[in-house]
Amino acid sequence: MAYSIFTYSIMKNPFLRIGLLAATSFSLLTATGAKAETITESTNLREANVELFDLFNGLVNAERLALDETNLPELSADSLYWDQIGSDIDVFFINEGAGYRNQLLYSMNGGEQTLLFEDIASTESIRRETARQIRKAENQIAKLGAAIADLKGEIESGTLTEQEQANKERQLANKQARYLERTESLVVEKTLGDNGVGTMKLGDGKSIGGLSGEIAFDFFLKQDGARFADGDIYGADPTANADGLQHLVARELQYEGDNWVLLGFEDLYGPHTDDGGTSDRDFNDVVLAVRGLQGDRPDTVKVPEPMSVAGLLVFGAMGLAQTRRRQNAS
Numbered sequence: 001m002a003y004s005i006f007t008y009s010i011m012k013n014p015f016l017r018i019g020l021l022a023a024t025s026f027s028l029l030t031a032t033g034a035k036a037e038t039i040t041e042s043t044n045l046r047e048a049n050v051e052l053f054d055l056f057n058g059l060v061n062a063e064r065l066a067l068d069e070t071n072l073p074e075l076s077a078d079s080l081y082w083d084q085i086g087s088d089i090d091v092f093f094i095n096e097g098a099g100y101r102n103q104l105l106y107s108m109n110g111g112e113q114t115l116l117f118e119d120i121a122s123t124e125s126i127r128r129e130t131a132r133q134i135r136k137a138e139n140q141i142a143k144l145g146a147a148i149a150d151l152k153g154e155i156e157s158g159t160l161t162e163q164e165q166a167n168k169e170r171q172l173a174n175k176q177a178r179y180l181e182r183t184e185s186l187v188v189e190k191t192l193g194d195n196g197v198g199t200m201k202l203g204d205g206k207s208i209g210g211l212s213g214e215i216a217f218d219f220f221l222k223q224d225g226a227r228f229a230d231g232d233i234y235g236a237d238p239t240a241n242a243d244g245l246q247h248l249v250a251r252e253l254q255y256e257g258d259n260w261v262l263l264g265f266e267d268l269y270g271p272h273t274d275d276g277g278t279s280d281r282d283f284n285d286v287v288l289a290v291r292g293l294q295g296d297r298p299d300t301v302k303v304p305e306p307m308s309v310a311g312l313l314v315f316g317a318m319g320l321a322q323t324r325r326r327q328n329a330s
């Protein structure tokens with residue numbers, strides 16, 4: 001599997017400033033004194049600062065997230081907390097590589113999970129749904145309908161042998177079951193945004209405001225939650241995930257005085273195919289950038305996991321060593 005460490009070249013060091021727009025407060029609220037958090041639409045990050053958006057989006061590959069420890073040091077995804085610099089945190093959708101229609105939820109200080117993005121799908125993403133797929137499903141259903149009508153005609157014609165009659169009835173039941181299944185599936189699909197193809201634009205964001213005090217943030221992906229209410233929920237705590245594996249990677253970036261965390265979710269259950277599972281473990285199924293969070297560097301070696309995560313940990317160890325050398329030198 002291809003694994004490009006550098007997918008963009010402008011970023012030669014961790015805190016390089018790359019030409020900025022004026023700092024913008026995206027929050028529509030003044031949070032001072034507010035007791036409960038509020039969720040508001042943010043200005044689209046790609047519209048507000050295309051260079052920063054491109055920096056994040058440049059890390060999203062079709063195969064996997066191309067994460068580089070030197071430029072984007074790893075954070076423990078279960079250690080994120082509000083930096084208390086702004087009045088809110090801003091969560092931006094960067095890209096998605098998912099066939100599922102995933103949802104994003106968050107919780108504060110271990111409290112209840114709140115839905116933030118209800119259907120993470122975009123016609124601009126690396127794995128986009130298109131109107132062509134809807135039309136293809138409609139055509140398949142139309143063909144099945146025609147075949148069912150033909151079979152019924154033959155069965156009712158009275159010209160078949162007993163054996164032929166039994167065969168045709170079996171075929172009819174088969175096609176009717178497929179017709180029902182595909183029709184139901186298409187009905188669900190069409191309830192999704194923009195007649196099934198998804199409405200999110202890359203860079204769309206939401207602000208969680210009204211924050212005060214020390215707040216730990218956890219993020220969760222609900223697998224295919226826009227289609228099905230009972231999807232698995234995956235977060236940063238492997239022991240809380242159905243397969244016991246890590247499903248979220250976090251990286252930090254400081255940019256123009258803001259603390260950013262890049263989050264990459266894996267939405268497939270189980271180990272990598274190389275390890276006998278069925279997942280690609282590419283962590284690019286939902287990719288987000290969050291402003292206003294900090295976190296802790298991993299301080300312990302985790303239980304060895306499938307190839308992809310093992311690879312990230314190797315880069316993590318190298319990057320930490322480099323960071324320490326820089327700190328010692330300065």
Ligand SMILES: [Ca+2]
Pocket residue numbers: 096097098099100120121122125127128129
């Ligand atoms: Ca998709």
Ligand SMILES: [Ca+2]
Pocket residue numbers: 266267268280281282283284285
């Ligand atoms: Ca995946």
